[in-house]
Amino acid sequence: VIIPVILAGGSGTRLWPLSRECHPKQLLPLVNDKTMLQNTLLRVQGLKGVSLPIVVCTEEHRFLVAEQVRAIGCAATIIIEPVGRDTAPAVAVAALEAVGQNEEAIILVLPADHVIDNEMNFAEAVARGVSFASHGQPVTFGIVPQSPHTGYGYIKKGSEISGAEPPVFAVDGFVEKPSLEKAREYLAEGYLWNSGMFLFPAAGFLATLKEFEPTMADCVARAYVARTHDLDFTRLDSLAFSESPANSVDYAVMERVRDTVVVPLDCSWSDVGSWEALWEIGEQDAQGNVFIGNVLAEGVSGCYIHAGDKLVAAIGLSNHIIVETKDALLVAAKDRTQEVKAIVKRLTLEK
Template identity: 40%
Template sequence: MPQGSPKIVPVILAGGSGTRLWPASRDAFPKQFQPLTGDLSTYQETLRRVADPSLFDDPVVITSDAFRFFARRQAADIGVKATVVLEPARRDSAAAVAAAAAFAEKISPGSMVLALAADHVVLDDEVFRDAVRLGLKAAEAGKIVVFGLVPTEPKTAYGYIRPGAALGDNDDLCLVDAFVEKPNAETALDYLRQGFLWNSGNFLFKASQMLAEFGKYAPDIGAAASEAVDKASEDIGFVRLDPDSFSTARKTSIDYAVIEKTGEIAVVKGRFRWSDVGAWDAIWQVSEHDGEGNAVHGDGVVLASRDCLVHSQGILTTVIGAEGLLVVATPDAVMVAPREQAQAVKGLVDALKEGGRNEATLHRRDYRPWGYIEALVAGPRFAVKYMVVDPGGVLSLQLHQHRAEHWVVVNGTATIEIEGEAPRLLTINQSAYVPLGAKHRLSNRGKIPLELIEVQSGAYLGDDDIERIEDVYRRT
């Protein structure tokens, strides 16, 4: 890092979804928060990549209201203190980057910003940080620095960059001659011969410079984002962008809004291994393989097979005598496809949505601010669920008009409040009955996770039968 340079503010863009990675990734729990290639999610891996205190300041995470507790919890799980900024509406990457620049400039005037997608995989963290250091001098001089990757094959799913003249004495830092759209296979091969780079879509810039470029090329987006930051509010530790201001921003990408128009642009030739893991074939490519080219994540067994991916969440998944298959299993859905059909998964999800299938968007495990609840079995008038309440977690004071509930503690100690009864503790193998219509609340004041089995019975069991009266997470 050049002497006297300010620390870089990492901004992690974590608000998207990944339908091509169904059934693991769904709208309610998207790919950036999923452990797709190891024990950590790509979001957590990204946070760890920018945790060097000699180079980076504490990160800022931009995500949606629906994912705010995921983002904060997963950061805390790896010991990262992050400021979580909430977008009130999806407006694509242009508005998110503009808000990131405005927020960074507000909290640290003159700051440098590294904007990263939360759902990318980088396999060489130190090489990545070297690329950031290389681009820093150009960013301080007013250039927006994009990270290009030296292609390993003629990919048609990526945009490309034509590098121009070198900046200084390092050929890995250049001006940008042109950005080009996703090519066909023949054109992509020609790009490789000409030395074009893949466009990773990650950027390093001075916050004030990015805001100035928005002023030139997308003033409406820049003004909407800046106003949303100026009028932002605090909400139990989250920063909420002003919804009225932010919603006026056009929905478009940062590439179209600014990057492909500005003349203040440079590129670092990244030497690190990278993937945007946009589909299951990309997961296979970045995974460790056995001697036959198979990759297994989770509880999977592969016999007499070649070049297959098995990704299993919670159930034993086996493959025999196959070649080039993608096999993805979750507790409520299984997807099998040839690797060359990986992009077709999006169409499958669209068809499931049209058919009204909940599996298209929802998981059996539903994460809540206090922990999670997982559906085990359901019938016409009953449902059985497994609940985990984090230490310090408190469910809302609530009631149900159409169902009664029975709680059985299987681990930890529960503090329960039921209308008409004195508050009491429940320990392992103890239970409590919650009558229909009774106000009730459950909390975990202990130091270990509280685990329960909940049995619901009644004429209607939907979540919209929850009438919240008080809630520490402000969901009333």
Template identity: 40%
Template sequence: MITPVILCGGSGTRLWPLSRKSYPKQFAPFIGDQSLFQASAARLSGAQYDAPVVVTANDFRFTAVQQLQETGIDPGAVLIEPEGRDTGPAILAAALHLAQSDPQTLMLVAPSDHVIPDKAAFDAAVAAAIPAARSGKLVTFGIKPDRPETGYGYLALDAIPPTESTPLALKGFVEKPDADHAAQMLADGRYLWNAGIFLFAVETILAGYQTRCPDMYQAVQKAVAQSETDLGFLRLAPEPWAEAPAISIDYAVMEKADNLAVVPFDGSWSDLGDWAAVWRETQTDGLALAGPATAIDCTNSMLRSEVGTQAIVGIGLHDIIAIAMPDAVLVTHKDRAQDVKKAVAILTEKAAPQATRFPKDHRPWGWFESLAIADRFQVKRIVVKAGGTLSLQSHHHRSEHWIVVQGTAKVTLGDTVQLLSENQSVYIPLGAVHRLENPGKLPMVLIEVQTGAYLGEDDIIRYEDIYARD
């Protein structure tokens, strides 16, 4: 059995506005109905795989578990990083966790945001890598390039790889090249894209960390040893974790190792690093349309609306990407897709909420979105999943009026508990202690009207919370 280790702590700023700091790209459905994280977990499941280990950030712990459950997958463990330190410490923490039960187990490390449509071909490549990993090799997977890509690092081989997947000796790593160098490597045929996917035995990678970055090893070992269990999550200890350098596994171990092997993968693959990559994966005859989108005399373009009631129309466009969200619209030339991160940086400097906050605010009990906001009032739609329970709370600065429009709500107001069905309402006075629950088996939806001098999300005093939030 192979234990998948899924890394899902990134932010994906190049895919703004659909990907944001509060809800990054791995949890969004860019292709099909599943999120990238769900598709990755499904790909890393089956007869040869054990339950996955997930490494993520605190803010995404409930989202990760919920999306796995929706896919019918239970995680073996969910490790919570106190802060992002790149892939080096994250993979080491997963290896140290697995070593507690079986240091000889094979771990397959994969990002949560890659697109690999052919699961059977990927499984075959993994199977081909197993003997090398069992023999003490650190196996990486290389993608046969189909264009002179400047956004990826490359793996150099001694010879042109064969068609079938088989472990080969790795000559070295090549940093992201310029356009001319990328074209030369494509023509040469002895270079593969570095996919950032690895297979190795736990004891092998731990030996690599101990030899090549002992300071990181000691810091992360302490973080794992001092970790605490919280609602089934494993929280790594923050103080020793902060001592670990923020560095990728490539720089920390792989580029210094002498026991490397690479398995070429000839199937379709994308790291979905920008909107141009999404266009390549979703276009038909040069056009990629999603949602209520209409293209008139457009070529090599993407038109995408993330709101069912918001139509987007393009006329006479060529090489243009246009993404419409409820609170932000992106329009860029396809060749400038990598520069979207610059727009996010500028919006962040302006303190624009659109830079980091997703329109739907996802919580462990469900989600909410603002429908209208003005001076002294706000209207929200709140969706509580089956069995979801908001914290017992009160507010200093606002009162609330709840109107149930779908399902049944269980409302605690002071010492009173009542059930409200569709088209019933309740008023929550300023300062009143209250709680909202969904006792049903289907999602419950209500409209909330807030009035008051201050309507920020930080105006919450929590008295009880089943999700152990502060």
């Protein structure tokens, strides 16, 4: 049985001022009328052999998450993290829950903030991955890259695994978020983008975590054993969980585990990590503009303009981002939207 695990606990600071602590990226409708979380849930619903998904999120977002699950007629096990400890502990609690449901369970870990255009390719890649994961192997999904993006991790392909058609590869290494220069090299050398999506036998994941992160494995296990049920939520023990070291699943497990295979996934994919990414995947007019809401423009090209409360008018601009919300306005050069993170950092420091 395949149990989807949806990671929905990130803060998504790069889409400020739309995404806020109370409304992070994965809980916003960014590309259609469904939120990123809802699109993720609907995507897994269409897969063969999957059972009820597990959503792992923070305390503050639990009601919003529950409401978004309900609104699309889905059901899910919702596990609440008392504090954020990055993605490795989040996956670990979901693996414990999955093993409790079925000792042979395979977890399909999916970040809640991805846009995938070709759902057929996605479903096929998952099915191919399952044939390896059901024999105990960790499987990652590598996106065929479109550009030397510096906001993603890269996977170096190793030797081709015989008999798989289309081809599947051994993993030769991971590189997390390289410099632009390095990213260009990797692109030329045929590396894949690390999608952050993977398949892992749940019991195998826990054994691997114990090997590489024994303290984390111990804290998470104690937090899970002492869990409580409150309404529809599973709440972890706060003291035990907060004692866990923080680490991402990439660093804690995926980069260290042996025998991983990578299934290349050739589809239009984005983790919408910036306003520029939203412009890229948005519906552009003949001048290359994406306008959302009430926007009036003259002589404007290559811009992304998001009007929230007010009418936004722009004249003679190119390659800019404008995002207007009730209490904040962002005006930025389109190629510098990664720096929104720095603004958010200043906001929290100067608050």
